[in-house]
Amino acid sequence: MASVTLENVIKRYGDLQAVHGVDLEIRDGEFMVLVGPSGCGKSTTLRMIAGLEAISEGTCRIGDRVVNDVPPQRRNIAMVFQNYALYPHKSVRENIVFGLKRAKTEPAEIHKRLAEAARMLRLEPYLDRKPAALSGGQRQRVAMGRAIVRDADVFLFDEPLSNLDAKLRHDMRTEIRRIHKNYGTTSIYVTHDQVEAMTLADRVVVMRDGWIEQVGRPMDIYLHPANLFTATFIGAPSMNILDGTLDADGVHLGSHTLPVPPAKQAVAAAALEAGGGRARPIKIGIRPDFFEDCAFATMGPNSVRLDGLRVEIVEPLGFDREITFHIGESSAMARLDLRSDIAEDSTIDLCVDLERVHFFDPDSGKNLELVA
Amino acid sequence: MLGRRGLWGNLTLTVAVVLLLLFCLFPFVQILSTSLKYQADWGNPSLIPTQFNWDAYLELLGWGETEELAIPPSIERLLDRPGLTDAQRERILAPYRETADIFPFPRYFLNTILLAGVAALIALALAVFGAYAFSRVRFTGQAIIQRSILFVYMVGGVLLMVPLYQIAVGVGLAATPWGSVVALVLIYVIQTLPVSLYMLGNYFRTIPYSLEEAAAIDGCTRIETIFQVIIPLSIPMLVTVYIYAFIIAWNEFLFASVFLRQYDDLYTLPLGLQTLFVSKNAIWDRIMAASILTLLPVLVLFTFAMRNLTGGLAAGGVKE
Numbered sequence: 288m289a290s291v292t293l294e295n296v297i298k299r300y301g302d303l304q305a306v307h308g309v310d311l312e313i314r315d316g317e318f319m320v321l322v323g324p325s326g327c328g329k330s331t332t333l334r335m336i337a338g339l340e341a342i343s344e345g346t347c348r349i350g351d352r353v354v355n356d357v358p359p360q361r362r363n364i365a366m367v368f369q370n371y372a373l374y375p376h377k378s379v380r381e382n383i384v385f386g387l388k389r390a391k392t393e394p395a396e397i398h399k400r401l402a403e404a405a406r407m408l409r410l411e412p413y414l415d416r417k418p419a420a421l422s423g424g425q426r427q428r429v430a431m432g433r434a435i436v437r438d439a440d441v442f443l444f445d446e447p448l449s450n451l452d453a454k455l456r457h458d459m460r461t462e463i464r465r466i467h468k469n470y471g472t473t474s475i476y477v478t479h480d481q482v483e484a485m486t487l488a489d490r491v492v493v494m495r496d497g498w499i500e501q502v503g504r505p506m507d508i509y510l511h512p513a514n515l516f517t518a519t520f521i522g523a524p525s526m527n528i529l530d531g532t533l534d535a536d537g538v539h540l541g542s543h544t545l546p547v548p549p550a551k552q553a554v555a556a557a558a559l560e561a562g563g564g565r566a567r568p569i570k571i572g573i574r575p576d577f578f579e580d581c582a583f584a585t586m587g588p589n590s591v592r593l594d595g596l597r598v599e600i601v602e603p604l605g606f607d608r609e610i611t612f613h614i615g616e617s618s619a620m621a622r623l624d625l626r627s628d629i630a631e632d633s634t635i636d637l638c639v640d641l642e643r644v645h646f647f648d649p650d651s652g653k654n655l656e657l658v659a
Numbered sequence: 660m661l662g663r664r665g666l667w668g669n670l671t672l673t674v675a676v677v678l679l680l681l682f683c684l685f686p687f688v689q690i691l692s693t694s695l696k697y698q699a700d701w702g703n704p705s706l707i708p709t710q711f712n713w714d715a716y717l718e719l720l721g722w723g724e725t726e727e728l729a730i731p732p733s734i735e736r737l738l739d740r741p742g743l744t745d746a747q748r749e750r751i752l753a754p755y756r757e758t759a760d761i762f763p764f765p766r767y768f769l770n771t772i773l774l775a776g777v778a779a780l781i782a783l784a785l786a787v788f789g790a791y792a793f794s795r796v797r798f799t800g801q802a803i804i805q806r807s808i809l810f811v812y813m814v815g816g817v818l819l820m821v822p823l824y825q826i827a828v829g830v831g832l833a834a835t836p837w838g839s840v841v842a843l844v845l846i847y848v849i850q851t852l853p854v855s856l857y858m859l860g861n862y863f864r865t866i867p868y869s870l871e872e873a874a875a876i877d878g879c880t881r882i883e884t885i886f887q888v889i890i891p892l893s894i895p896m897l898v899t900v901y902i903y904a905f906i907i908a909w910n911e912f913l914f915a916s917v918f919l920r921q922y923d924d925l926y927t928l929p930l931g932l933q934t935l936f937v938s939k940n941a942i943w944d945r946i947m948a949a950s951i952l953t954l955l956p957v958l959v960l961f962t963f964a965m966r967n968l969t970g971g972l973a974a975g976g977v978k979e
């Protein structure tokens with residue numbers, strides 16, 4: 288096991304810069320998830336750590352060793368590929384033990400690890416089959432098995448679940464968590480699925496266009512997104528972003544006014560000061576899950592009421608119901624539970640805890656941390 | 660349905676195909692037929708011999724009793740003339756000797772198999788690494804090297820014959836029997852390499868690159884990856900390329916005739932056949948039987964190659 292350190296790592300393809308100066312430290316035994324939309328450079332970053340892609344600039348360290356010029360076969364890493372990349376001419380058994388054999392592991396030890404991995408991944412009945420005779424989920428498990436039997440310093444996963452259906456994906460996610468719990472190997476996991484990121488990660492790296500937007504524990508990113516991008520990318524359904532104005536009285540959202548809590552008034556004043564004291568536009572972010580129906584809400588010290596909101600659409604989802612309503616100029620979504628039996632085109636009073644409301648600078652997209 | 664043909668269209672197509680087939684196959688049937696006829700039967704246009712004559716085959720394979728050919732009295736008288744040198748006498752007698760002396764089939768067969776087998780093996784080994792480099796490695800001058808190899812293929816053998824022979828003489832290869840064989844093997848390798856590289860290169864490109872990446876992660880160096888992943892996945896294509904190179908060398912006459920002319924012991928089948936054709940000993944059934952025996956291995960190998968071409972070993976390893 289080992290830590291992985293990236294220092295100002297840059298990847299260029301000709302004139303195109305795919306990854307811009309990534310600084311990242313993945314601690315020994317940590318499960319780190321790289322998440323971001325398609326084309327943001329997640330795979331490229333992972334492949335540079337694997338040694339499959341040359342590093343244009345910067346340093347990559349595994350443990351204490353700088354590995355920039357070390358070929359993949361000598362980095363002692365294991366990797367699960369998005370497309371499985373199983374050896375078609377080898378049986379499942381041979382696929383799994385191939386790396387161990389290359390490393391000249393004792394036959395008894397190979398046997399032991401194979402048995403353990405096969406049991407854990409429920410692959411015992413298929414050991415003598417060729418990959419062509421397996422289902423997608425089984426192939427994915429073989430690819431996983433090939434990685435976990437290795438005594439590797441780091442496990443790398445490139446969207447290992449993206450080809451599976453929803454149910455299998457859920458099962459495999461649990462499987463991966465269990466594997467990490469058992470082996471505790473430093474893992475770097477690439478996905479564009481924020482649910483996988485939230486559920487699997489010790490820490491999450493949110494990437495966009497080759498830049499790191501935010502690094503942190505999943506709940507920290509969920510509750511304290513650094514900017515508009517992470518705010519909307521992490522969490523489902525996505526955070527409502529509403530247009531408002533900040534002035535000395537507080538934040539105005541249509542006809543509603545949200546007061547700035549006393550502890551944060553200095554920051555608000557500074558923000559106003561920067562704009563020459565005039566009222567300035569601001570983006571207000573509220574997650575659909577943090578709205579409460581005032582009829583059932585317990586009002587805390589920081590709660591505010593938004594009265595008389597017109598409900599446009601109601602979508603019952605069983606326990607939850609999602610309602611779309613108008614506030615100010617914009618429309619927003621709230622997720623309430625089945626107690627709130629409202630009709631479309633009626634009005635509703637919603638409460639929200641100011642602690643959970645974010646204010647973003649509309650130009651830079653940065654979280655102003657007025658309330659945090 | 661698109662392109663549906665009427666009755667007449669179908670009929671025309673069938674007739675055309677049958678005609679083409681007959682046109683292609685007729686010479687072979689004729690060879691087979693003649694090889695099995697007795698001399699008296701040669702004028703008979705029927706393809707089926709009135710009586711089957713296996714003597715030519717048995718004789719070529721060295722299994723039959725050899726019949727002495729009677730020397731006509733006029734020739735006997737010629738030989739009695741005084742002042743004939745031994746060489747002249749020999750030449751007069753040559754047509755009446757056993758075929759086995761002129762056309763020792765088993766030896767020529769063995770010569771050809773060894774020559775073609777070794778040449779094809781070397782060509783295959785070089786083609787594997789060359790094709791891998793062309794399809795997977797980027798290096799400067801790649802396009803130029805690739806094109807010049809194809810260029811060699813476009814230049815006809817006749818044009819190269821004299822310069823190549825001169826080179827072989829120049830480096831001293833043509834002076835000894837084994838040197839000539841080495842030169843010939845080299846030439847066959849060079850002749851078959853372009854197409855072999857092309858076939859293998861295109862095949863390697865169909866093998867997903869991520870398999871090689873997986874092998875690298877599993878600890879394989881590039882060479883190990885070639886042996887552990889690329890070669891096992893390409894076996895059908897490797898067999899096909901080997902057979903291709905083998906057949907080319909097996910049938911090659913031009914260079915063999917130049918390099919091996921002086922060494923009867925090293926004759927290949929095409930060279931032997933040609934010698935048989937032009938000798939006075941040229942008796943139809945023998946020539947045709949020898950031709951059939953030369954054709955046979957090619958036919959067998961070709962069938963084998965066809966079966967192999969329907970490969971598909973790489974299925975199931977990656978999600979497309």
Ligand SMILES: Nc1ncnc2c1ncn2[C@@H]1O[C@H](COP(=O)(O)OP(=O)(O)OP(=O)(O)O)[C@@H](O)[C@H]1O
Nearest residue numbers: 300303305323324325326327328329330331332479
């Ligand atoms: N070999 C290459 N040559 C040129 N550009 C490349 C190459 N590989 C990747 N890129 C570019 O680099 C950027 C990052 O690619 P990367 O594969 O890392 O994205 P990703 O985050 O993994 O996306 P996805 O979720 O779709 O897999 C993309 O804009 C892509 O077009």
Ligand SMILES: [Mg+2]
Nearest residue numbers: 329330331446
């Ligand atoms: Mg990717």
